Amino acid sequence: MSVPEQTRAVLESLRGVWDEEDVDELDHALQAAAQAIADGADDGLVLAAALHDIGHSPLLATESDTHDRVARAWLTPRFGARVGWLAGAHVAAKRHLVATEPGYADGLSAVSVASLRAQGGAAVDPAMTGHPWWPDALRLRRYDDAAKDPAARGADIETVIAVAHRVAAARMQP
Incomplete structure (x- = not known):
């Protein structure tokens, strides 16, 4: 199965997976991608936005690791270090x-507030904030x-799959 086909399968597996109260994980992924596109993000950031929560997929979820780490581990070999790192950094960015x-915390959904507690609460991680991709992690x-x-x-x-195809193809070029 090609990387774009794998991406489609993982995305489609998010239909009916509820982490938030108002949208399922597929709608959340597609809305995040739309936000990134509207913001003029590059393909890598659009893809990371679309796939940042794939760790909730029944195809990938594991009891032994957090969803952000699962996303990073799945994305990195397929789309490169930047896409994986950005998706993996979305929890650290929230914290x-x-x-x-x-006032940032006041705008979080109830589910996000609850998960923040489980993620360790508010924190600044100098190893993350000094990373060159950190500004894009905050955008994501x-x-x-x-x-x-x-x-x-x-x-x-189809738009997300086209982006996935471009990112994967760019990795294959010398």
């Missing part, structure tokens, strides 16, 4: 924004936060 941005986090609206339109799966 950072709660710790550093007044904001796409994540905005992608929980049952009335919002997301990108379509």
Whole structure:
């Protein structure tokens, strides 16, 4: 199975998986992708936004690891270190924004507030904040936060698969 076909299978497996109260994980993924596209993000960031929560997929979820680590582990060999790192950093970005941005926590969904407690609460990780991709991790986090609206339109799966194909093909070029 090609990388784009694997990506489609994982995305489609998110239909009916509920982490948030208002949208399932597939709608959340497609809304996050749409947020990134509207923001003018590059293909790698769009793909990381779309796939940041794939650790919730029944095809990938594991009891022994967190969803952000599962996403990073699955994405990195298929789409490169940046896409994997960005998806893997979305929890650290939330913790950072709660710790550093007044009022940020007030805008989190109830589910996100509950998961924040399980993730260790507000924190600043200097190893993350000094990383060259950190600004894009914060952008991804904001796409994540905005992608929980049952009335919002997301990108379509074909758009995400086309982005996945471009990112995977770019990795194969010398």
